[in-house]
Amino acid sequence: MKANGVMPSLGSSTVRTAHRDVTERLRDAIVSGVLPAGTRLVQADLAANLAVSVTPVREALRELESQGLVDFDPFRGATVHQVSLAELDEVYEIRRALIPIAARERVRTITDEELAEAETVVNRMTLRVSDTRWVDDNRLLHRLLDGTSGQAHLRAIMRRLSDISSLYVGISVTTDPARRRRARDDHKALVKAYRKRDAEQVTRISLRHIADTAAVARTALVADQA
Structure with missing residues (x-):
């Protein structure tokens, strides 16, 4: 086309x-x-x-x-880029493996200014903004929260995975009306966990968060192939 x-x-x-x-x-x-x-x-x-x-x-x-x-x-x-179930599984499997490592590093390096910026992004991700704006802000938010200042290679990999994931985030928020609300709650909880410098809580929330996105996107892709 x-x-x-x-x-x-x-x-x-x-x-x-x-x-x-x-x-x-x-x-x-x-x-x-x-x-x-x-x-x-x-x-x-x-x-x-x-x-x-x-x-x-x-x-x-x-x-x-x-x-x-x-x-x-x-x-x-x-x-x-052509999305696929195989890529979805691969990208989210790698993200699941790297999140605990990234969280341990990021809770040490994230600044109060970065957390304030992340909170601003979360607050403007309302249930009324366009899908495109939501996905763009979601990408920005995760760059702020998932970035690892002291590990350049890990940061580059996480950003690449986050960029590709934007396509699957887009699928999830356009096919499941309730997905945005759950994601918003996760985002607020993530900022609070980072403020407490609680790597275990950040990891737990992040893993639940991406699992939700992957599950919704997978359902949509399977339905599209049926």
């Missing part, structure tokens, strides 16, 4: 601003399902749609590839 006119024009922008805006708009369209999995992302078409040159589109696609949201194929070019 080829991408068509689904996104509004960006108007005039600097090259840097255009790159950031294009990246955000494409990410929103992918996570929200406006650009479904497998959609061909033709640079010239996207540039025309967004009223920018091809350069920021090319840079945006490369950035989204690094986040696991876009795939590049030598024959088909860029396409929206």
